[in-house]
Amino acid sequence: MTGQTFFIKMVDDLVDFADHDPELKDGLRWVDAEAQKKGLSFYDMVYQILYKHDLATKAKEWVDNK
Numbered sequence: 001m002t003g004q005t006f007f008i009k010m011v012d013d014l015v016d017f018a019d020h021d022p023e024l025k026d027g028l029r030w031v032d033a034e035a036q037k038k039g040l041s042f043y044d045m046v047y048q049i050l051y052k053h054d055l056a057t058k059a060k061e062w063v064d065n066k
Contacts, residue, residue, distance in 0.1 A: 011046050 001009075018025040035045035 007047065008043060011043055 014024070015028060018028050031045050031049065032042050035042050038045065040048070
């Protein structure tokens with residue numbers, strides 16, 4: 001399984017799980033709306049959000065360890 005295939009399956013699983021979690025479902029609707037505004041695929045938007053979160057987390061850890 002490639003990294004891209006794994007990511008897509010992970011996002012698909014998250015979408016399936018959202019049927020049981022109204023807050024998650026609302027969040028995914030927001031992500032979808034943002035993706036449409038920016039002309040991106042839903043998967044690309046999820047990736048961008050996770051990437052930015054990861055960078056912010058690493059930057060905070062770096063600052064905290066200085």
